[in-house]
Amino acid sequence: MDMFVALSDPRRRAILEIVEDTMRKVVLYMTMTCDGFFSGPHGELDWMSQAPDQELNDDTVALFQGFDSGFIGYPTASEMIPYWLNVAKTLSASKGELAIAQAVNTLHPFIISHQEEKLEWEHTELLVVKSDHDLVEAVNKIKQQPGKDLGVPGGIRTAQTFVRLGLIDEYMLMVHPVAIGNGQRVFTGRVNLELVSTKTYTSGVMRVCYRPR
Numbered sequence: 001m002d003m004f005v006a007l008s009d010p011r012r013r014a015i016l017e018i019v020e021d022t023m024r025k026v027v028l029y030m031t032m033t034c035d036g037f038f039s040g041p042h043g044e045l046d047w048m049s050q051a052p053d054q055e056l057n058d059d060t061v062a063l064f065q066g067f068d069s070g071f072i073g074y075p076t077a078s079e080m081i082p083y084w085l086n087v088a089k090t091l092s093a094s095k096g097e098l099a100i101a102q103a104v105n106t107l108h109p110f111i112i113s114h115q116e117e118k119l120e121w122e123h124t125e126l127l128v129v130k131s132d133h134d135l136v137e138a139v140n141k142i143k144q145q146p147g148k149d150l151g152v153p154g155g156i157r158t159a160q161t162f163v164r165l166g167l168i169d170e171y172m173l174m175v176h177p178v179a180i181g182n183g184q185r186v187f188t189g190r191v192n193l194e195l196v197s198t199k200t201y202t203s204g205v206m207r208v209c210y211r212p213r
């Protein structure tokens with residue numbers, strides 16, 4: 001007999017809540033405009049605030065240090081992983097850039113693709129998913145393994161898919177003080193959210209944390 005079945009409803013709910021609280025969370029970390037776009041129509045990111053903001057940089061590093069793995073689409077991984085590996089070796093990189101590079105480069109990326117790919121980077125793992133069911137099954141299996149929380153830093157199609165399938169446990173949105181009027185959105189349908197926290201920075205960026213309602 002399932003031990004949960006033998007328990008009274010209140011005790012069963014309490015145990016299930018403990019199990020859920022100890023399971024790894026999938027956290028979507030995205031930078032967006034104040035009118036809800038992740039990028040311009042053709043992937044433009046030139047709207048991002050370039051104002052120096054040490055507190056924002058420190059919090060970004062701390063956020064990535066709270067993960068030990070992350071999910072990322074293969075096209076984005078092909079650009080993001082080499083970029084941060086290169087930053088770590090660049091003598092002219094700022095202290096802030098080096099700190100972010102170190103935090104990002106210590107992650108174990110699960111790289112998502114619909115087909116077999118040759119991965120050229122160390123400590124990476126390919127997830128070949130042919131369907132939504134395959135992806136949900138793979139993510140839930142990884143969530144049950146021991147470790148820190150799991151990040152989803154992109155790309156846009158991966159983020160949209162995770163949102164659509166209800167795989168996100170927490171949304172960490174960095175909202176920049178700019179509107180671009182048109183572009184690519186993370187949210188392509190209705191998602192009911194519960195506000196967890198907000199924080200503003202001197203650069204005008206606001207960090208907004210939500211959980212699914």
